[in-house]
Amino acid sequence: xxxxxxxxxxxxxxxxxxxxxxxxxxxxxxxxxxxxxxxxxxxxxxxxxxxxxxxxxxxxxxxxxxxxxxxxxxxxxxxxxxxxxxxxxxxxxxxxxxxxxxxxx
Numbered sequence: 001x002x003x004x005x006x007x008x009x010x011x012x013x014x015x016x017x018x019x020x021x022x023x024x025x026x027x028x029x030x031x032x033x034x035x036x037x038x039x040x041x042x043x044x045x046x047x048x049x050x051x052x053x054x055x056x057x058x059x060x061x062x063x064x065x066x067x068x069x070x071x072x073x074x075x076x077x078x079x080x081x082x083x084x085x086x087x088x089x090x091x092x093x094x095x096x097x098x099x100x101x102x103x104x105x
Contacts, residue, residue: 004045010065012040014058029053
């Protein structure tokens, strides 16, 4: 699955879970309704600024937009991982990234 598809579906899923119309959601993040429609339909990739606005407005992380649904176990694991990653140095994070790249092959 590609990033554009995941983020587009994640934004739409978030909007629906909040019970907001496209007009209400786009207003909250200071975006045109047409811009939101284009993102939700996968026509345009949201900018980093747009993702940041969504995350700050709705108190979520960008990761939350990329995953479909989390079980309680997954939430617990993600919480532990996030806490540990926040304590890592840049060098440690680079090493973790290398390991992930090897695993993905």
